[in-house]
Amino acid sequence: MLNDLYQDAWKELNFASSNKEHPFNYFTLATTGKNESIRQRTVILRGVTENKSLLFYTDLRSTKIKQIQTNPKVSGLFYNPKAQLQLIIKGTILIHTHNEEWEEHKEKIDGKAVNNYNTLFPPGKPIKNPLKVERTKKLNFALLEFIPARIEYLKIKEDSNHLRARFRLEDGIWKETFLVP
Ligand SMILES: Cc1cc2nc3c(=O)[nH]c(=O)nc-3n(C[C@H](O)[C@H](O)[C@H](O)COP(=O)(O)O)c2cc1C
Secondary structure, three states: OHHHHHHHHHHHHHHHHOOOOOHHHEEEEEEEOHHHOEEEEEEEOOEEOOOOOEEEEEEOOOHHHHHHHHOOEEEEEEEEOOOOEEEEEEEEEEEEOOOHHHHHHHOOOOHHHHHHOOEOOOOOOOOOOOOOOOEOOOOOEEEEEEEEEEEEEEEOOOOOOOEEEEEEEEOOEEEEEEEOO
């Protein structure tokens, strides 16, 4: 049964990565900043690799990149309100730029999506007029690979028999246990 929950989690994540309507298509990513401060933000799940890494995109100049460069340990929160399913995934992030994977994903960015990576000034810089953001031809695109090391699964049940389980990667093997919900 534990293995079913593990498979269920990955099935949902896989499906969500190519289905905008699925609530797991968006997740909350938490990183740590200066003085152990926590910063959270919404990002879009763009893919799940064969090795079970979660892929998402960002602007190379964003705050999250600086924070990940200092401390690559992150936490991702996924919530599906319909299924009452929450996944908390902890792991590390690899930043890809100018490699094969990066090229492959960069090619998919077209139309309005280029505007997520082409501002003249870095994201987060104060500006006077939000309708006049200056843009360039340069795409400051980064592919981020979130490598999970720990997954906490919580399914809320109508009958109060909630299901909580933890999956932890130890020496390449996912160790699993139920937890008191
Ligand atoms: C619906 C939605 C989807 C978003 N998707 C992404 C995304 O995929 N990648 C990203 O870097 N920022 C995304 N953002 C913006 C982030 O939430 C955040 O504001 C931005 O990345 C700056 O974060 P940072 O300053 O912590 O780096 C999204 C925001 C919303 C509301």
